[in-house]
Amino acid sequence: MTEQKKRRAYSSALRQEHAQATRRKIATAARKLMIGKGYADTTMAEVAREAGVAVQTLYTSCPGGKPALAKLVYDITLAGDARPLPQSARPEVQAIIDEPDPVRKLARYAAMATAVLRRVQPVHRVLRAAAAASPTDTGLQDVLAGIERERLMGSRGPAEHLHALGALRQGLPAARAAERIYVLTSTENFEKLTEVCAWSEAEYEEWLAAMLAAALLEHPHG
Known part of the structure; x- marks a missing residue:
């Protein structure tokens, strides 16, 4: 050079x-x-x-x-x-990919999702409240709709990864698996369980890992 x-x-x-x-x-x-x-x-x-x-x-x-x-x-x-680095290129995602056991893989995914939800929940709640109060604010409505589209698209990665490993439940397409991940990892679920039900984040993480395994895996108990 x-x-x-x-x-x-x-x-x-x-x-x-x-x-x-x-x-x-x-x-x-x-x-x-x-x-x-x-x-x-x-x-x-x-x-x-x-x-x-x-x-x-x-x-x-x-x-x-x-x-x-x-x-x-x-x-x-x-x-x-x-950093302009996609989630798929981050070390915690690579650790999930490298984990050979599907149950432990989803436990790692649940831990990562819990950390993300802890960060974004206050911001997401503020934006939801503002959008509900101003339904004609098309810019903000578009932002929230875009966030949901991105969340659903982001759920395809782990679903397709499990599908490629042959770990998904019999008859469960990767697209439907992604939809289950998208719903289970919603900010609203996190809010209800940690705030309304007063669960600890550790309890939420354990629940999420178990629900993901039950909803997605052919052998959810390893």
Whole structure:
């Protein structure tokens, strides 16, 4: 690699790192304000001020306005960081893939899902409440609908993985298995069991692992 190419690569990496740091600051500020004040009462100017960035920088990072900002908050909260790395490429997912036993595989999946739900539940609740209060806010409605589509699509990965291993229940197509995963790992189920029923997260995780195994596996007890 020539010196010029090295400088360009270094400069590109620095810009990417700076952009990720900016997105993380914006998402952190917006998450704090939206959870504290609600989605409707949080303004873009307040988020920019809390994040320590110019309003124009905020709109550059979220060109779709406030709904795009809400999606940024959700996505970064879901991933746990601002890296442009899909869930399928993350170490915890690779550990699930590498686990040979389907029952233990789903136990690992339940642990990962519980950690994700712990992070996203407060954000998802705020967005649901705002969407219910403003049914004509098509931008926010589209964000929530998109989140659900992404959740269903994301459920296809583990379903197809189990199908390829021959671990799914007899007669259960991978598409239907994905739908069962999608429903069982919903934010609403997590809320009801940990808040209304006062379950601990450990109890929820154990329940989720057992329900996934019972709903999906030909041999749910190993």
